[in-house]
Amino acid sequence: MGMESAAEHMDFHAAKALLEWQMELGADEPIGEVPVNRYEVPAEAPKPIAVTPASAVAPKIEAIDPVVMAEAVAEGAQHLEELAEVQEAFDLCDLKKGARNFVFADGNPKANVMVIGEAPGRDEDVEGLPFVGRAGQLLDRMFAAIGLSRTAANPAEGIYITNVLPWRPPSNRDPEPDEISIMLPFLKRHVELADPELIVLMGNTPCSAALGRKGILRLRGNWAEAFGRPAMPMTHPAYLLRNPAAKREAWADLLAIKARLKGK
Numbered sequence: 254m255g256m257e258s259a260a261e262h263m264d265f266h267a268a269k270a271l272l273e274w275q276m277e278l279g280a281d282e283p284i285g286e287v288p289v290n291r292y293e294v295p296a297e298a299p300k301p302i303a304v305t306p307a308s309a310v311a312p313k314i315e316a317i318d319p320v321v322m323a324e325a326v327a328e329g330a331q332h333l334e335e336l337a338e339v340q341e342a343f344d345l346c347d348l349k350k351g352a353r354n355f356v357f358a359d360g361n362p363k364a365n366v367m368v369i370g371e372a373p374g375r376d377e378d379v380e381g382l383p384f385v386g387r388a389g390q391l392l393d394r395m396f397a398a399i400g401l402s403r404t405a406a407n408p409a410e411g412i413y414i415t416n417v418l419p420w421r422p423p424s425n426r427d428p429e430p431d432e433i434s435i436m437l438p439f440l441k442r443h444v445e446l447a448d449p450e451l452i453v454l455m456g457n458t459p460c461s462a463a464l465g466r467k468g469i470l471r472l473r474g475n476w477a478e479a480f481g482r483p484a485m486p487m488t489h490p491a492y493l494l495r496n497p498a499a500k501r502e503a504w505a506d507l508l509a510i511k512a513r514l515k516g517k
């Protein structure tokens with residue numbers, strides 16, 4: 254054998270013992286023309302079998318964009334009841350997990366005026382209706398002062414009330430920008446389906462959602478455009494409860510709303 258191997262250097266006795274051992278194991282004939290040296294150390298370690306990770310084989314599932322999802326779901330709603338249904342079932346906003354109730358709207362959906370607040374507080378979360386706590390009672394008195402009410406059957410005397418967010422943020426914290434962005438398509442569709450003549454934006458959150466602007470103390474009292482219709486930013490009734498002196502300006506804003514409705 255021309256091979257340089259361990260067997261080549263074996264002495265007679267070792268080779269004989271090896272042969273006998275092979276016979277002991279049942280070998281009774283040599284196989285093949287060329288002997289195989291089974292004691293040779295392989296030059297290279299055997300390559301590990303390549304296992305293709307499942308992630309490379311499985312089709313890639315793109316991460317769901319909650320805003321795109323919300324747009325698709327909201328756009329599909331053909332009337333307010335359907336919008337409420339699909340919005341309540343929407344699972345991609347984490348606020349839902351901590352809230353007791355889904356708060357959609359209250360008042361007359363055919364009203365000329367749509368009021369948009371921030372988000373349910375504790376009382377609203379318990380009752381499942383917007384603006385039913387102290388701030389809500391003040392809101393009712395404010396609109397009553399210009400002849401409008403959430404219980405009026407006549408659209409010209411009614412108001413329709415909703416919030417940017419339908420679920421209460423934990424401990425009434427300010428809504429996060431991504432929570433607003435995720436739920437904005439629902440608000441947009443809500444306005445389209447209710448189709449009010451004008452909108453009242455109560456506080457900073459609806460202003461940043463609908464106008465992309467903050468700074469309610471500068472914005473209030475100036476007509477803006479939200480969702481393609483006239484919108485009046487006003488200080489939130491909760492702010493007015495803490496700052497009664499600001500009620501004078503709020504009254505001026507209410508009169509501007511009344512004048513605009515009369516002018517139609």
Ligand code: URA
Nearest residue numbers: 370371372373383384
């Ligand atoms: N504040 C809001 O902005 N909305 C409510 O529904 C209650 C309090």
